[in-house]
Amino acid sequence: MDTQQVNTKSGNKSNNLMIGLAMIVIGGLFxxxxxxMINALEWWYVAPAMIAIxxxxxxxxxxxxxxxANGLFQIILAFWLFxxxxxxxxxxxxxxxxxxxxxxxxxxxxxxxxxxxQ
Numbered sequence: 001m002d003t004q005q006v007n008t009k010s011g012n013k014s015n016n017l018m019i020g021l022a023m024i025v026i027g028g029l030f031x032x033x034x035x036x037m038i039n040a041l042e043w044w045y046v047a048p049a050m051i052a053i054x055x056x057x058x059x060x061x062x063x064x065x066x067x068x069a070n071g072l073f074q075i076i077l078a079f080w081l082f083x084x085x086x087x088x089x090x091x092x093x094x095x096x097x098x099x100x101x102x103x104x105x106x107x108x109x110x111x112x113x114x115x116x117x118q
Contacts, residue, residue, distance in 0.1 A: 018054060045082070069110040
């Protein structure tokens with residue numbers, strides 16, 4: 001088995017771990033909200049920060065260009081979520097969704113540019 005396959009499998013494992021943990025935390029917050037133990041709307045602002053932190057970790061700790069590009073997209077997604085929720089620059093979820101298309105385009109550009117270097 002070559003190194004690329006090993007890196008891909010370990011990357012999938014860590015991605016699955018992060019997604020699983022995120023789903024458990026989000027589900028727990030919604031459950032606590034439904035039980036009137038917390039106000040989930042107050043926790044909404046934590047989500048973009050968690051996504052951004054995961055993106056920074058992927059961007060700087062991974063060697064695989066695709067995983068680094070995913071980190072860049074996570075940072076853009078977190079920025080968009082926060083800016084839309086706070087209505088920065090007049091952004092709303094309805095009016096600023098093209099930013100996500102730009103983020104996906106940037107992700108693909110980073111992957112394509114890093115593939116040429118290898």
